[in-house]
Amino acid sequence: MADTLKEVNDKDTLTRHEGDEGVTISPRIDILETDEELLLFADVPGVGPDDLDIRFENGELTLHGRRSSPHEDRVVTNYQRVFSVSREVASDKISASLKEGVLTLHLPKVEAVRPRRISVHNG
Amino acid sequence: MFFDNRRDPMTVLWGDLNRLQNEMTRLFSGETPRASRSGSGITVWTDETNVYAETDLPGVLADKLDVTVKEGNILTIQAEREAPSHADAVWHRQERPFGKLHRVVTLPVMVDADRVEAVLKNGVLRLTLPKSASAQPHKITIKSE
Secondary structure, eight states: OTTTEEEOOOHHHHTOSTTOOSEEEOOOEEEEEOSSEEEEEEEOTTOOGGGEEEEEETTEEEEEEEEOOSSTTSOOEEEEEEEEEOTTBOGGGOEEEEETTEEEEEEEBOGGGSOOOOOOOOO | OTTOOTTSHHHHHHHHHHHHHHHHHHHHHTOOHHHHTSTTOEEEEEOSSEEEEEEEOTTOOGGGEEEEEETTTEEEEEEEEOOOOOTTOEEEEEOSOOEEEEEEEEOSSOBOGGGOEEEEETTEEEEEEEBOGGGSOOOOOOOOO
16 A cells, blocks of 8 residues: 555645645544555544545645634644555545544545455366 | 733643643543544633633544533543444554543633533534633722712
8 A cells, every 4th residue: 555645745735725824734644445445534623514625636635624713813724635646546436525523535446456356167 | 802811821821730730630540642642632712701612522423522510610521532443444544543532621710510502513622611600700880989
């Protein structure tokens, strides 16, 4: 998996999201892999579905969430993390859901890399 | 905000004391550092009538959450979050904390524990704790003689 989903730690990438103000932090994540897909969970408390922006572009997956401030003098928090995604992931089938401040991303593998059971016939 | 006194020296001191208290609680409760590190602690601020407390609890369900106010100003938040379970999955990265969480904060004023409102939204718990009558500002009438 090491190369299937690899974190991009480029400072330019981290500051490039347009319209950001306040501080940008890296949300905590978990990554799990099954035979069919990679699963990514990210803690993004305070982010609603409208404040979430997930993009896949040029092999890079960008997670961005904006946390609205409870009162005016508290700084806005942006969550951001960027991953490069290998061709083993069917990028057109990536799906996301948000529940109780936790983002879940499903990254299905392309058919060619899924394990297959080869049946052996008696000759 | 006129009544927002979070930068007031007393409030700063309360913040320091609370951090110390949380650290002591953690040391003596045997809670793992990973669990206590979750989120960013409890943010407390006040206005004329209420104390507000907010804490991040991503992935915590309302029925796994317990909020109590003791002795008029000791707020305790206890929660539990279960790790995602996938029988045949391989973990590649594990940064999110799981397990039991226990946070205690001493509020800067006494509150009315019977009228506390709690809302859990997008993984953030927001409490509105009305100040007790004795902690509310009173206008003193001055008699002229």
